[in-house]
Amino acid sequence: MKMRKKKRVVLKTRSAFSLVVLLLLWVSTAEPVARPQWINLSISPSAISFPAADPDDQPVVRASNQMSLTISLPQSRNWVLYLRAEGDLSSAQGVTIPISNVSWVASPKPPLLDGILVAGKNIQLGSGQGRLYNGVLTFSFNNSWNYCAGTYNQIITFTATQL
Amino acid sequence: MKEQSFTRLRPFSRNKGSAKIFLLLLSSLFIVLGFLPESLFSQASDNATLSLTAYVSARCKIEVNTSMISFTRSTWTGQPQTIAANEGPFTLTIKMTSNSGSTVNVWLVASSDLKDASTGYTIPIGTISWTAQGAGFCAGQLNNASPVLAARLSGSGIFNGSLNFSFADDPKNFAPGNYQATVTILVTGI
Numbered sequence: 010m011k012m013r014k015k016k017r018v019v020l021k022t023r024s025a026f027s028l029v030v031l032l033l034l035w036v037s038t039a040e041p042v043a044r045p046q047w048i049n050l051s052i053s054p055s056a057i058s059f060p061a062a063d064p065d066d067q068p069v070v071r072a073s074n075q076m077s078l079t080i081s082l083p084q085s086r087n088w089v090l091y092l093r094a095e096g097d098l099s100s101a102q103g104v105t106i107p108i109s110n111v112s113w114v115a116s117p118k119p120p121l122l123d124g125i126l127v128a129g130k131n132i133q134l135g136s137g138q139g140r141l142y143n144g145v146l147t148f149s150f151n152n153s154w155n156y157c158a159g160t161y162n163q164i165i166t167f168t169a170t171q172l
Numbered sequence: 173m174k175e176q177s178f179t180r181l182r183p184f185s186r187n188k189g190s191a192k193i194f195l196l197l198l199s200s201l202f203i204v205l206g207f208l209p210e211s212l213f214s215q216a217s218d219n220a221t222l223s224l225t226a227y228v229s230a231r232c233k234i235e236v237n238t239s240m241i242s243f244t245r246s247t248w249t250g251q252p253q254t255i256a257a258n259e260g261p262f263t264l265t266i267k268m269t270s271n272s273g274s275t276v277n278v279w280l281v282a283s284s285d286l287k288d289a290s291t292g293y294t295i296p297i298g299t300i301s302w303t304a305q306g307a308g309f310c311a312g313q314l315n316n317a318s319p320v321l322a323a324r325l326s327g328s329g330i331f332n333g334s335l336n337f338s339f340a341d342d343p344k345n346f347a348p349g350n351y352q353a354t355v356t357i358l359v360t361g362i
Contacts, residue, residue, distance in 0.1 A: 050218040057222065061229035065267070076222060098226055104272050111224065150226050155329045157272040158230035165224060170217040 048082040050090070050169035059150040070150045078121075078144030080169050087172040089136040094126045098161035106161050110151040117143065126165065134167070228269060230362045232276070235265040243300075243339035250343055257337040262302075264309070266323065266331045270362050275326050279319035279358040280312065288349035295351050299340040306333030319358060 057072040082088055097105040108126045115121035120137030121144055135144075241257040270276055286295040301313040302322075308331060309323040325331050 046216040048216045048218050050220050052220045052222060055220075055222060056225065058225040059227065061227040061231075063231065063233070064269075065233065070226075082216070094224075098224065100272075102272050106226065106228075111226075148224070154267050154269055156228045156269055157328055158228050158269050159272065161226040161228065163224045165222050167220045167222065168217055169219075170215060172215075 045083045046171060048080065048086075048088060048169050048171040050167060051079045051081075052167060053077050057148055059148075062152055064152040064154045068152050070152050072148040072150070076146040076148065078141065078146060078167075080141040080144070082140065082169075082171050085139055087136070087138050088141075088169055089172060090121075090134045090167065090169045091131040092124075092126070092134050092165050092167045093131045094128055094163055094165045096128050096163060098163045100157070100159035100161050102157075102159060104157045104159055104161075106156055108163060110153075111163075112149050112151075114147045114149070116145050121146075131168075230271055231269050232359050232362045233267040234357050234359060235267065236357070237263040241337055243337075243341075245341055245343070245348075248343065252340065252342045255339045255341050257339075260336075261305075262335045262337055264322070264333045264335060264357065266325060266333075266359065267329075268325070268331070268359070268362060269328045274361055275324060276359060276361040277321060278309075278323035278325065279360065280314060280322050281319040281356040281358050282314045282316045282353055283356070284316055284353055286351035286353045288347075288351050291347070291349055293347050293349055293351070295346050297353055299342075300337060301340070302335040302337045304333055304335050306331065309333030309335070314355065316353075322357070 054074055054076065057074050057076060059070045059072055062070050078090075080088055080090065094108045094111075097108045098111070099105045108128045112123070112125040114123050115134065119135065120141065121135035122133065124132050124134065126132065134146075135141075238259050241259050241262055243255045244258055245255065247253075264278070266276070266278060268276055282297045285297045286299070287293070297314045297316045301311070303311045304322065306323075308325045310321060312320040312322060314320060322335065323331070323333055
């Protein structure tokens with residue numbers, strides 16, 4: 010009877026020990042789950058325009074403003090940034106200009122990349138680690154005699170994701 | 173007292189088999205939780221939108237291969253004859269960005285008849301005519317009373333035409349001389 014009790018105590022001790030070990034193991038491996046998950050993306054200005062120009066004199070029209078870009082997130086975390094235009098440039102009359110005529114030059118490179126917009130497609134603008142304070146994008150528009158006169162608009166969406 | 177504290181673990185100890193299974197399940201759960209990618213728990217992201225506006229204004233540009241054409245009576249037959257321009261075809265390029273659905277007309281406007289400044293003699297400007305090549309371009313004859321249509325174009329783009337001018341010479345009525353007139357190319361409907 011005494012032996013049986015002793016065995017039970019030993020078993021309970023072992024169980025408790027195992028539980029403690031497992032808890033420690035979980036705390037150590039589960040630590041990343043508790044790491045902070047946040048990211049802030051800010052751009053300025055929120056609107057840019059391409060002025061009208063003679064296609065012969067200015068085959069490529071630069072946007073009136075450069076766009077600055079800032080990404081904040083927990084230190085040393087990885088991020089990826091995409092931009093997406095849902096459609097082509099379009100006027101109130103329903104006339105369109107392919108959005109692929111809009112391109113950008115980015116700095117600094119890396120982590121940012123130059124590129125050309127594609128309607129309905131996420132384009133990777135860059136990826137990196139840690140905060141980005143000094144991103145600058147200069148957008149350009151391919152000018153052409155073939156366009157109909159008008160005012161054309163489109164919205165592009167930037168999405169920054171912490172990895 | 174020690175015995176009391178262990179009673180909380182009684183379920184583990186009553187049955188060795190169930191305790192082992194419980195521990196196995198528990199450990200498995202912890203391990204799975206610990207090794208799951210954190211992205212499954214949450215993936216932070218943020219959005220910003222940028223509005224793009226492109227302004228395209230209606231405009232037109234006229235380009236020609238020469239600013240002057242001439243005709244020379246090189247032979248004398250005494251009979252009316254057609255003399256082609258010495259410079260060959262006159263190429264006319266209309267570059268235009270027009271409003272949607274608009275039609276653009278290109279006119280040749282002569283301000284006066286051909287006139288010899290030294291004698292004051294004149295030759296009717298209607299003696300000069302042209303044939304045309306190029307989509308939208310048409311043949312015509314100069315007129316100092318009203319503009320004459322040279323092309324009718326739709327849409328935006330670069331339109332190339334070639335005009336072959338000729339002079340209807342009538343030696344019996346046109347005295348020798350140096351006759352000149354100015355013709356203006358006019359684009360309307362942009």
